[in-house]
Amino acid sequence: MKRIGLIVNPIAGMGGRVGLKGTDGPAALEQARALGATPLSGERARQALAVLRERLGDDLLLLAAPGPMGADIAESLGIATRVPPSPDRGRGAGGEGEDGKTARRQDGEKEGDLLPSPAVGRGAGGEGCTSSADTQTAVAAILAEGVDLLLFAGGDGTARDVYAAAGTGPPVLGIPTGVKMHSAVYATTPRAAGEAAAAFLTAAKPQLRESEVMDIDEEAFRQGRLSARLFGYLMVPYQRTLVQSLKSGSTSGEADLTGIATDIAERMRDGALWIIGPGTTTRAIAARLGVPKTLLGVDLYSRGELVASDATEQTILRHLDGVPAHIVVTPIGGQGYLFGRGNQQFSPEVIRRVDKSNIVVVSTLAKLTGLAGAPLLVDTGDPTLDAELAGYMRVVTGFRQESVQRVL
Amino acid sequence: MTRLRNFHAARWDEPLILDKGTPGERGYIPPAVDAGIAAAVPNPGSLIPEEMRRSEPPRLPELAQPQVLRHFLRLSQMTLGCHVTPDASLGTCTMKYSPQVNEHLTRMPEMSDLHPLQDDATTQGMLKIIYDFERMLCEISGMDAFTFQPAGGSTAIFINACIIRAYHRDRGELEQRNEIISTAFSHPIDCAAPSVAGFRVITLMPGPNGYPDLDALKAVVSERTAGLMMTNPEDTGIFNPYVKEFTRIVHEAGGLCAYDQANANGILGMTRARDTGFDLCQFNLHKTFSVPHGSTGGSCGAGGCTAELAKYLPSPMVVFDGERYSWDYDRPDSVGKSRSFHGNLQAVLRSYAWVMAHGAEGLRAVAETAVLNNNYLKSMLEEIPGIDILYDSPGHRLQEVRYSWQPLLDETGVNTEDVRRRITDFGLQGYFTSHHPVIVPEPMTLEPSESWSKSDLEEYGAALTQIDQEARTDPEFVKSSPHASSVHRIHEEAIDSPDQWAMTWRGWKRKYGEERVHSA
Known part of the structure; x- marks a missing residue:
């Protein structure tokens, strides 16, 4: 019997068709409703579950959040469903500072740097509205009972809440229903989510990979400013296409990472300052050198030793004085952003001081081909610099292996 | 309307041969040694050094001849071979018909009894075939010399990478020139071979037309460039029309250019490696030149190069002094050997016979027919709603196409692996999906060579059309396939x-x- 957690953010995606940037916060939701927005999330979750039931038959128990947050949909499909009791009604209401979350906090994750949580307090949105706290409470309740996979339907706000409650551990997969979907934790379509979930649950060797949870500040975005942050990583099922293993030789993500890390670590023993951006790919480099690395922050190294951890723009600029330097960055999965998403510490001044020729881009080939031909993107906040960075850039994809990518 | 076959594969409950037989059972008992030989070599076992001698006999299966024959015939019935079905589907492998008469040639005692250490005076016929066939490949490619020692295409490409390394080493530039440029739709060996040879490899990704932009190449060419190693047409069946520009740019930077010609079946007699600026190339005799594929034993990667680079080719080479053919071992600059003795010379004999049977006009007709067949199949597949064809702006392709079943997956949940299994239910070969990296999603690579008839191609197209329809009415049926094969599902x-x-x-x-x- 496969145990699948289900949590649906019923209001996710409502802002999209009426031109809002999202539905974080009760005011935005009210506005969306006033503009005639209707819930979409439930129907999309139903599509994914229908596929899952087709593939797994009766070998399925859903542990669903109550009512429109999951149980209603599951029951309408006739799938065996159980609603775990909420362990603590008050828990998770604010996210920040809660015991549960602190315990799961990644090394080096910064509290002060986070955007305000989209949490608006229990029921603050009025009848039919669910809040960030509801999501976190429900996730905690579902995980407490143990699941093989947690499915959530929502967008980046929901992904953040799931991450806040689940951390980087249990297998989680997103059914895409939100307006903002900058995170790399969703399947491409609801149907594909059902397929991927079924494949993961029936695989002899199920595979997971850390995938980015990103979010932007909606209020700033509505005012025309894009302010994106990397919040952390969820463990997402990774269906390594069998295509690759049948004839073309295997390229496990792990082997690719080791190759990239070895390649860069070899170069990092010189006298230059190495400024390493966030991400799992770059973390592998530090692991190769046997030095600490913050997952979400920018860290500085010299001669293979840590110089500064979780550096701000100012810290980087201070260390840049009079020494040759390299920046190592990896594109955000599924989007291709090199600068301006989750690594704003690389300010235009930092990038200019280091110089374009000293930027080292690293990425697994799987991440690059996942961009489906789309270019890498830069959004430093300085259009002149963005234009200078455009063109073609080398990307280190393995040990002494590079690829060439267009940058826009 | 093409009729699809009512098919079911043979299904024998056949154990592994190592699980069969009875101790002491024999398939063949060799005759006793002649008295004269026994007198001359009284103890042949002593010729083997003691540390290499077995203390006990190997545990081989012990079976009589009929049981052995029956076993392998049953296995052959359970595995579709290209002699029982049109193998139009193993794209990039050029599964063409291997004329049976050439099999008879290689089994003639004049060939099968040859020993590589025989005196050259006793092997003049075979040496002449090697020498003449080298001249033929030089004519076909524009190169000046060929080796037939590599026993596969990858080995020949590795030899090319070694030659590039030796060339720069002899010029004192190897330390500086440590980068080889390749393309993403080239065969993976064009990255792997230079990597093993110690180079850093830079891969150009496809642009909007399926081949890399010239600007991408210009962006990475430098004084560090050792060479370019690429396939053309690539595995999309698209010929890079700027290939002469590519080789010119790399030459101007001081690099060499090596052409992976495993996909040569669509360009025979149309274009030549040398004429598009390459210094090195390779042909797979077991693809383009009709030698049977399989088991990695009988194949041959013919490696060619310019006169300037010929001194680096593996040793020995066949030479002719106007009267006599011989093996030349005095090759101090050679990159070494790629295979024991002379490689698989049966492949050279088969290819020689195949080229002689076709003539120059015939070789061009091979390419024309292969391209026509491919585009006929493509015209049928364009009508299948679940198939997408990426980079389709030029319309026609050369010898193969990498199709995508992504629309079918999006609409029905049936993916290319499901289709690949299902097609065996029609008595047709499962197809090749894609080399690494997988850029075309849900890929299917088909290459109908010149060997298959119009109705063969229509049968393949009709089967894929039907599977697309099945996926829309009963996706589970396709996903749970095969239903008519000897083995249901392989893990x-x-x-x-x-x-x-x-x-x-x-x-x-x-x-x-x-x-x-x-x-x-």
Whole structure:
């Protein structure tokens, strides 16, 4: 019997068709409703579950959040469903500072740097509205009972809440229903989510990979400013296409990472300052050198030793004085952003001081081909610099292996 | 309307041959040694150094001839071979018909009894065939010399990477020139071979037309460039029309250019490696030149180069002094050997016979027919709603196409692996999906060579059309296929798992012991 957690953010995606940037916060939701927005999330979750039931038959128990947050949909499909009791009604209401979350906090994750949580307090949105706290409470309740996979339907706000409650551990997969979907934790379509979930649950060797949870500040975005942050990583099922293993030789993500890390670590023993951006790919480099690395922050190294951890723009600029330097960055999965998403510490001044020729881009080939031909993107906040960075850039994809990518 | 066959594969409950037989059972008992020989070599075992002698006989299966014959015929019935079905589907492998008459040639005692250490005076016929066939490949490619020693295409490409290395080493530039440029739709060996040879490899990704932009090449060419190693047409069947610009730019930077011609079936007699600026190239005799594929034993990667680079080719080479052919071992600049003795010369004999049977006009007709067949099949597949064809702006392709079943997956949940299994239910070969990296999603690579008839191609197209329809009405039926094959489902994940795979009988016994279960 496969145990699948289900949590649906019923209001996710409502802002999209009426031109809002999202539905974080009760005011935005009210506005969306006033503009005639209707819930979409439930129907999309139903599509994914229908596929899952087709593939797994009766070998399925859903542990669903109550009512429109999951149980209603599951029951309408006739799938065996159980609603775990909420362990603590008050828990998770604010996210920040809660015991549960602190315990799961990644090394080096910064509290002060986070955007305000989209949490608006229990029921603050009025009848039919669910809040960030509801999501976190429900996730905690579902995980407490143990699941093989947690499915959530929502967008980046929901992904953040799931991450806040689940951390980087249990297998989680997103059914895409939100307006903002900058995170790399969703399947491409609801149907594909059902397929991927079924494949993961029936695989002899199920595979997971850390995938980015990103979010932007909606209020700033509505005012025309894009302010994106990397919040952390969820463990997402990774269906390594069998295509690759049948004839073309295997390229496990792990082997690719080791190759990239070895390649860069070899170069990092010189006298230059190495400024390493966030991400799992770059973390592998530090692991190769046997030095600490913050997952979400920018860290500085010299001669293979840590110089500064979780550096701000100012810290980087201070260390840049009079020494040759390299920046190592990896594109955000599924989007291709090199600068301006989750690594704003690389300010235009930092990038200019280091110089374009000293930027080292690293990425697994799987991440690059996942961009489906789309270019890498830069959004430093300085259009002149963005234009200078455009063109073609080398990307280190393995040990002494590079690829060439267009940058826009 | 093409009729699809009512088919079911043979299904024998056949154990492994190592599980069969009876101790002491024999298939063949050799005659006693002649008295004269026994007198001259009284103790032949002593010729083997003691540390290499077995203390006990190998544990081989012990079976009589009819049981052996029956076993392998049953296996052959359970595996579709290209002599029972049109193998239009193993794209990039050029599965063409291997004329049976050439099999008879290689079994003639004049060939099968040759020994590589025979005196040249006794092998003049074979040496002449090698020498003449080298001249033919030079004419076909524009190159000046060829080796037939590599026993596969990858080995020939590795030799090319070694020649590039030797060339720069002799010029004192190897330390500086440590980068080889390749393209993403080239065969993976064009990255792997230079990598093994010690180079850093830079891969150009496809642009909007399926081949890399010239600007991408310009962006990475530098004083560090050692060379360019690429396939053309690539595995999309698209010929890079700027290839002469590519080779010019690399030459101007001081690099050499090596042409992977495993996809030569669409360009025979149309274009030549040398004429598009390449210094090195390779042909797979077991693809383009009709030699049977399989088991990695009988193939041949013919490696060609310019006169300037010929001194680096593996040793020995056949030379002719106007009267006599001989093996030349005095090659101090050679990159070394790629195979014991002379490689697989049966492949050279078959290819020689095949080229002689076709003539120059015939070789061009091979390419024209292969391209026509491919585009005829493509015209049928364009009508299938679940198939997408990326980079389709030029319209026609050369010898193959990498199709995408992504629309079918999006609409029905049926993916390319499902289609690939289902097509065997029609008595047709499962197809090749894609080389690494997988850029075309849900890929299917088909290459109908010149060998298959119009109705063969229509049968393949009709089967794919039907599978697309089945996916829309009963996706589970396609996903649970094959239904008419000798084996229902193979657990492909084991291919990836060192704990599960077993390459040898010894490995099988070690990993599965006596508790192993015969899969149905």
